[in-house]
Amino acid sequence: MKITLQQISFFLILASLVILPFVNDSRTLIILLTQIFIFGILAMSYDILLGYTGIVSFGHAMFFGIGAYTTAVMLKQMDATLTMFLLSIVTGMFFAGMISFLVGLLTLRLKSHFFAMLTLAFSGLFLVVAEKWRSVTYGNDGFTFRAPDIFKERITFYFFVLACLAVIFIALYRFVNSPTGRILIAVRENEQRTKSLGFNTLHYKVIASVVAGIVASLAGSLYSLSLRFVNTSVLTMDITLDALLMTIIGGVGTLVGPLLGAGVIEYAQHALSGLARDYPIFERWIIFFGILYILAVLFFPKGIIGSLRMLFWKWRSRRKGNKKSPAALPHKKERFE
């Protein structure tokens, strides 16, 4: 079997992340990395929609929230054991899959902007349910719950999340490189043409939405457990926007990009808010954050990975002395029209 450069880099990065806690056991670092991994999973799931299928959804938080609440409620109402936690992940994924299937079937027939609006409405619906169903969700205030004993150690949870991330990454990587994954890309590139080739594009958009929903639900489950707390914030637009920005900043349609995006954004949030201790102006860190976003989108419209890929192609084509190679990738704007 031929081992590719990508596989080698994957295992090197994975190995260093496994070793890292033994080299530097700073609690803050472990918590930050766990958070990055969780949002990395969420951002990758969003990339399946935005980057691979060309669907803009404003309701992705809905699936994240379903996972978060399922885990939180099950651990609160029943025993806080590892089995229950695993069961809650599966239950959350099941619900998220069912709901994304139904919502997808109902809405994905619509043109992109109508679809985006409708997903916003659906996710609003879930937010209202979480606010009003106080007997279970404790309304806006949310509730705390106990984590399974095994996860009392932050480090165990770190490894668990890292394992989830690795498995999801491999699974999604295989998925986007499967024949079905290629059709998703075709839908993104030109939906009408995909139809005229005899593919029922609705089916593929629903498949993408179910896969993305299930993965987002896993991220939600892990997120609520990492905080041992859940409230309605997991269902708000902020979560969807975070996923969207991580994907765009990292590079849409790359899978690795969103992971990197999650890292950059989570770290920037952490660093900027940390600066507030010394410089009061950074208490308004969100403003600086906004500026960072604008600069990134202006100067790296293809995201970090997209821009790196461009540089690589330019370098390769210059080496080959062939200036007419994929270096002239069209602008991202074109790609999503």
Next chain:
Amino acid sequence: MEPILRTENLTIRFGGHTAVDHVNFNMPEKHLKSIIGPNGAGKTTFFNLISGELKPTAGDVYFKGQSLCQKSAIARTRMGLGRSFQITNVFPNLTVLENVRLAVQSKEKIRYQLFRHYKSYQAITEKAEELLTLVLLNNKRDALTTMLSHGEKRKLEIAMLLALDTEILLLDEPTAGMSLEEVPAILEVIRTIKNNGDKTILLIEHKMDMILDLSDSIMVLFNGQLLADGTPDEIMQNETVQNAYLGGLYDEHLTEVK
């Protein structure tokens, strides 16, 4: 013999405008028929009605005697009606090979395989390469489609259409917007397909020399109506057609409008 494709009173209206007006036509099997007519005659709309992109206001299309009225464009492609588009319509950010490979994948019904790597389907890649060679595009197989010239994109369109291996090919102005040097290559490709003798081809074109050279029969559309249908010789000698092209009918039409 039952025609492979036929329309009955096929009509579509957009508001007050009748773009295709009670067209009845028969298409014998393994036949090459060209559709001609001035701009706005309803040629592409007629194609859209056959391929299912548009639904008729009245009338129906029959493929091998079966009504297509309730069939979607996707279903029609799967039944055996493939079409190319007047405005090049490919997947811009994929490579040339990948474009054709997607079409072959559709033909081979590889639709819901979620985990096997797409490159492991060797036969599909080979078939795609074979088609690219046929349309003289194999040297560009790894180029992104956006990098192709207009003529090359048209060739790619044809390769994708052939990949679907449908019984009927609907070619909408395959040489539209091409430079004179590029036309013979396309002409050659169409001739090869015709000479292979297993396809029924419906062709919209403006280049008369090409039409006369290739067609078994020609139909003329004018203001959405079928003006004439016959062999190239019959059409050339048809007075109504001559008037239409020389402007006689058009003048009459204008006077009516006034």
